[in-house]
Structure formats: C-alpha cells, structure tokens
Amino acid sequence: MMGQIFTELLELVETKYGYEIVDQLLSNSKLHSGGSYTAIGTYNHIELLILVKNLSELVHIPINELVRDFGEAIFIKLILSHPQILGGISDSFELLSKIDSYIHVEVGKLYPRAQLPHFKYDQISDNHVHLHYRSTRPFASFAEGLLLGCGQYFNEKFIITRLLSADSSEMNVTFDIVRQQKALIHG
Ligand code: HEM
Structure with a gap:
C-alpha cells in the first residue's frame, strides 16, 4: 500500500x-x-x-468508523496531490463512473506497485447510483469515506447505504448512493 x-x-x-x-x-x-x-x-x-x-x-x-473518517479526510488530499487526474471532471457522478475506467488506471501508471480495487457503476436515475466495490483487501469502509469526501468536494451530500446480500463483506459490497445539493438540504 x-x-x-x-x-x-x-x-x-x-x-x-x-x-x-x-x-x-x-x-x-x-x-x-x-x-x-x-x-x-x-x-x-x-x-x-x-x-x-x-x-x-x-x-x-470502532475500527470501521475510524477507517471511514480517514477515507473522508484523505479524498481532498488525493485530489490536491494529483490535480491532473481530475482534469475535465466537473460532476460527482461522472467521477464515480470513471474510478475504474480512468482514475485508478492513471493512478496505476503513476504507481505501478499500487493495488487497486474494482468498481462497477450503475446509474439508477439523475441523482441515484449503485456502486459495486470489490477488492482483494477489506477496505469497503475506506471506500465509503472516500465517497463521502467526494460528495463534499462537489458541495453535495451523499446519502450512502450498503445493499446487503449473502456475499457482502468489507471486500465486496454495493453502495446505494443518493446525492443532494447542499443548498437544497434543510435542517
Ligand atoms: C470516490 C472516488 C474514489 C474511491 C471510492 C476510491 C477507492 C479506493 C479504495 C477503496 C482504495 C483502497 C484499496 C482497496 O480497496 O483495495 C483506493 C486506493 C487508492 N486510490 Fe482511490 N478511490 C477514489 C478516487 C481516487 C482518486 C481521485 C485518486 C487520485 C487522484 C485515487 C487514488 C488512489 C490511490 C493512490 C490509492 C492507493 C493504492 C495503494 O495504496 O496501493 N483514488 N481507492
């Protein structure tokens, strides 16, 4: 790592x-x-x-809470230390759709020893996606934190729940993500 x-x-x-x-x-x-x-x-x-x-x-x-908070805090640091990777992406869901096909591909070129997870993006509607995470390592809570950090970066709130199935684990999980614009959030 x-x-x-x-x-x-x-x-x-x-x-x-x-x-x-x-x-x-x-x-x-x-x-x-x-x-x-x-x-x-x-x-x-x-x-x-x-x-x-x-x-x-x-x-x-709890461990999962610490790992999630860490992911949330590190998202902005990853963006700031790799500004070229975000070039041209101006929408949070566009970013999520490109983690596997572009962002982590570029990360892999910069750091050939990086071990990266896989994501499958499935858009349900304008503000609702399913993102499936699969890794050889148990970092689903880290992914969840990065997702929260991504929402914040675009000034949105991501409401994230895990869609549990018989084989979900910290290495394999589907996130249900609904986004709200910060200006539209009340209370
Ligand atoms: C919301 C978007 C993103 C998510 C959900 C995500 C998720 C993850 C996760 C969960 C890992 C840990 C490894 C594993 O689970 O096997 C990881 C590693 C990593 N990601 Fe991402 N990522 C995102 C965006 C980015 C961006 C924008 C960058 C850089 C600009 C980036 C760079 C990295 C790097 C450098 C590693 C470490 C690889 C290693 O230590 O071997 N990620 N990512």
Whole structure:
C-alpha cells in the first residue's frame, strides 16, 4: 500500500488526537517497517489494519468508523496531490463512473506497485447510483469515506447505504448512493 496513505493517516491522528497518541500507537503496534513511512515508499496493507485496530483501542472508536473518517479526510488530499487526474471532471457522478475506467488506471501508471480495487457503476436515475466495490483487501469502509469526501468536494451530500446480500463483506459490497445539493438540504 502506498506510503502516502500511511503518512496522511499519521498526520490526521496527530491533528485529531495529538502526537502522544501517534507515539503510543507506533510503539504499541510493533510494525515490520518500524513505522517510519515515506510518502513514496510501499508498505504492507496489513500494517494499516494493525495501526487502525490499535488506534481503535486507544481512542475507543470502532475500527470501521475510524477507517471511514480517514477515507473522508484523505479524498481532498488525493485530489490536491494529483490535480491532473481530475482534469475535465466537473460532476460527482461522472467521477464515480470513471474510478475504474480512468482514475485508478492513471493512478496505476503513476504507481505501478499500487493495488487497486474494482468498481462497477450503475446509474439508477439523475441523482441515484449503485456502486459495486470489490477488492482483494477489506477496505469497503475506506471506500465509503472516500465517497463521502467526494460528495463534499462537489458541495453535495451523499446519502450512502450498503445493499446487503449473502456475499457482502468489507471486500465486496454495493453502495446505494443518493446525492443532494447542499443548498437544497434543510435542517
Ligand atoms: C470516490 C472516488 C474514489 C474511491 C471510492 C476510491 C477507492 C479506493 C479504495 C477503496 C482504495 C483502497 C484499496 C482497496 O480497496 O483495495 C483506493 C486506493 C487508492 N486510490 Fe482511490 N478511490 C477514489 C478516487 C481516487 C482518486 C481521485 C485518486 C487520485 C487522484 C485515487 C487514488 C488512489 C490511490 C493512490 C490509492 C492507493 C493504492 C495503494 O495504496 O496501493 N483514488 N481507492
């Protein structure tokens, strides 16, 4: 998994909980890499899962909630650090329709070692889509957070629910997404 993901996570933990928690987290986690991440390195995604599990114990917030919040916060950072990738996309659902066919393809060219999930886009109506996530790794909550961040980026609210089926899991899930313009949201 890309180092940028790890450096952003530790930065966010420091901003939200302070550097003592970062210190404690790294010393509790006994990571193979030693926890000295660089943005351009590549690390085992298991380390991310260990960090989040230990953070959850330190701050008493469920793992899935932490991973989702992290995804939500990192979306804008991914966009700002790769401005060329968004070029020409001006609509949130257009972006969702292009994750698999364009965005992650470009990401894969920039970072040949990136391991990327698959998305299937299914438009139900103007403001309603189904997005099916499938990965070899259990990051559905991270995807959900990125989706929330995407809505915010376009000044919209995404109402996201998971369509559960017998084989849904953190590696395989369909998101039902309804978008609302922020100006139209009351209360
Ligand atoms: C709402 C839109 C997006 C969603 C839902 C999404 C989803 C994901 C997920 C869930 C992962 C974790 C890997 C996995 O699950 O197997 C991932 C990885 C990644 N995505 Fe996206 N993504 C989105 C947009 C973007 C954009 C706009 C960029 C860059 C401009 C980007 C760059 C990356 C990178 C660099 C990784 C890390 C790959 C690795 O560590 O090996 N994504 N994405």
